[in-house]
Amino acid sequence: MGKISYYTEEGLNRLKAELNDLKTKGRSDMSRQIAEARDKGDLSENAEYDAAKDAQGLLEMKISKMEEIVSNARLLDESSIDASLVSVLSTVKIKNRKNGATMTYTLVSEEEADLKLGKISVGSPIGKGLLGKKVGDTTEIKVPAGTLEFEVLEIGR
Template sequence: MPEHIKKKLEEQIKQLEYELTNELPAEIKRAVALGDLSENAEYHSAKQRQEFVNAHLGQLKKRMAELSLVNLANIPHDRIGFGSTIVVFDTTKNEELTYKLVTSEESDVTQGLISTTSPIGRSLVGKQVGDTVTVVTPNGKRELEVLKLTTIHDAAE
């Protein structure tokens, strides 16, 4: 897993754990002190926030575990995969585009960083130079021809 992604997730987890163990219990305690819980909006709001933070914390920990299982040695040397930089020709728009396949946490389409789980990313994974793929995006179908490929292994050399 890229170190900056690990650090970002760890910071988010730490922040949510602090909120869950320190801020929310104090907020709930203040709300309980106001009296009748059945019509206490502050109490219900704090309990809902506590449930949300707990669920989000679980999602982040699960994602951290998933990312730690990524073995870079299993990424192919001759096909598109995580970390690959790809130059494609979009026949629909008649233009050449460069993409880098990254995790969903790093994706930024304006920078050409697309997630391996995005429609374009999913359609490109496993392809080689010369392959043509049809991608169904929210803006319609696009046809991309792979012109150039630099894998994560090539970039490391």
């Protein structure tokens, strides 16, 4: 069984839409490419046909992986989350104790993470280090560049 992941309604809907697109448009495009390659003659020496069949295999593998992710996805009920602790979907303002820089991140599932939008994965080193913390707590987090110490300034939704 795969790993259970929690999603916002928006994130889960985006995953389902991508899966549906791969199953419908992706498969029909792949069938068309294979048919075009088949029409070009002898299949034993047809590189386009071989490439199209390989691409079809990769598409089916991606669809299978997406189906597994969607089947193990759970919608997060925000009303049942303790807002005083950092958890999935928390928006956290933290301060780097060493240089005084403040940052604000929202903790999300791996598939929804986007650093440009301030969304970090709960599985990332910083995400893991912040989970379960309260306002005023400090935490040391090991990152590739070394160990950083952060103070939790605010927790929101």
